[in-house]
Amino acid sequence: MQQRRIPALLSFLLMAVLALPAAHADEQPESMRDLKKYKFVVEGDDYEYTMQIVDKKYGLIGNGKDGFIKYRLATWKGKEIVQINMIEGVRKVKGVGEALKKEVMRRHSGRTLLSDLVSVNRSRLLREWAKGYPHSASDKDGSGLSKVVPAMKFEGFNYTITPKVASSGIGGRISMEMEAARKGRDGSIRITDPIALDKILATTEPELIRAKDRPKTAKDVKEDERENKDGAKKAARYLKELADDVADDEGVKERDLLKYLWKAMDDECGRGGSDGSGWVAKCLFTKKGRSYVVKSRNSRSSFYLNKKMEDEAEDFVDDNK
Numbered sequence: 237m238q239q240r241r242i243p244a245l246l247s248f249l250l251m252a253v254l255a256l257p258a259a260h261a262d263e264q265p266e267s268m269r270d271l272k273k274y275k276f277v278v279e280g281d282d283y284e285y286t287m288q289i290v291d292k293k294y295g296l297i298g299n300g301k302d303g304f305i306k307y308r309l310a311t312w313k314g315k316e317i318v319q320i321n322m323i324e325g326v327r328k329v330k331g332v333g334e335a336l337k338k339e340v341m342r343r344h345s346g347r348t349l350l351s352d353l354v355s356v357n358r359s360r361l362l363r364e365w366a367k368g369y370p371h372s373a374s375d376k377d378g379s380g381l382s383k384v385v386p387a388m389k390f391e392g393f394n395y396t397i398t399p400k401v402a403s404s405g406i407g408g409r410i411s412m413e414m415e416a417a418r419k420g421r422d423g424s425i426r427i428t429d430p431i432a433l434d435k436i437l438a439t440t441e442p443e444l445i446r447a448k449d450r451p452k453t454a455k456d457v458k459e460d461e462r463e464n465k466d467g468a469k470k471a472a473r474y475l476k477e478l479a480d481d482v483a484d485d486e487g488v489k490e491r492d493l494l495k496y497l498w499k500a501m502d503d504e505c506g507r508g509g510s511d512g513s514g515w516v517a518k519c520l521f522t523k524k525g526r527s528y529v530v531k532s533r534n535s536r537s538s539f540y541l542n543k544k545m546e547d548e549a550e551d552f553v554d555d556n557k
Contacts, residue, residue: 268331320351366444467521472512
């Protein structure tokens with residue numbers, strides 16, 4: 237297989253870099269400001285480029301596993317873009333990642349930058365987004381993100397954040413498009429699909445969401461449905477007990493009263509069937525003291541089971557005495 241050939245100039249630069257002593261941990265500067273004379277060196281093959289920083293005193297900044305930016309040049313949706321695939325700063329040297337990104341931006345100022353948010357940027361974006369969870373479809377400005385997400389701290393740019401939920405429904409990609417704003421404009425941040433970003437947050441970082449706002453898991457939903465069905469059955473038993481007590485006290489027919497009460501529940505919650513379990517199709521039963529609050533699934537209407545059924549029983553008695 238024929239190997240790719242590195243252009244002569246690139247080969248010369250690469251040899252120059254290798255000839256410089258790599259900075260050891262105790263020789264690393266504390267920040268980019270400590271570098272006296274440095275240059276950006278690029279290695280690439282027209283598909284992916286790697287840019288690093290070399291200083292006259294410290295040599296190669298980083299240890300080969302950090303201190304670089306990987307990117308490629310391409311055309312995407314009719315735009316000339318710089319696709320940033322990875323940025324690795326140097327933990328003990330402040331500003332390396334930002335300096336590399338700025339240099340790529342400077343060299344390719346006419347292109348739009350596109351990258352996937354990973355690691356620190358992704359984590360900080362989701363942490364900030366979680367403060368307002370859940371978001372409505374109209375909440376697209378990502379307020380506060382530029383203050384906490386390092387990738388969005390460049391002024392004068394329009395940022396477009398595009399979340400895409402994975403086909404499995406768990407997690408997904410968060411990509412960022414970065415484009416220079418019109419001259420004189422401050423720039424903006426836009427979230428293309430807030431609901432998708434909610435889903436990515438909820439399935440990858442649920443602990444960041446306040447407990448009362450966290451979406452229910454499949455297990456939670458199953459447990460809720462079990463408790464709801466149990467509540468509906470207990471409501472049916474309560475109707476039978478109420479009909480029995482009122483019939484004894486008021487001298488009305490228990491069977492007719494129970495039929496009347498059952499119909500009142502059917503009118504609110506659909507057909508209950510033989511044991512009342514069918515009422516869960518249209519109503520939610522929530523335990524409240526010794527009774528239940530019954531709420532329609534399709535509206536905000538609700539009632540206390542005991543109070544409503546006692547009133548219904550009283551009407552029945554008045555009509556049948």
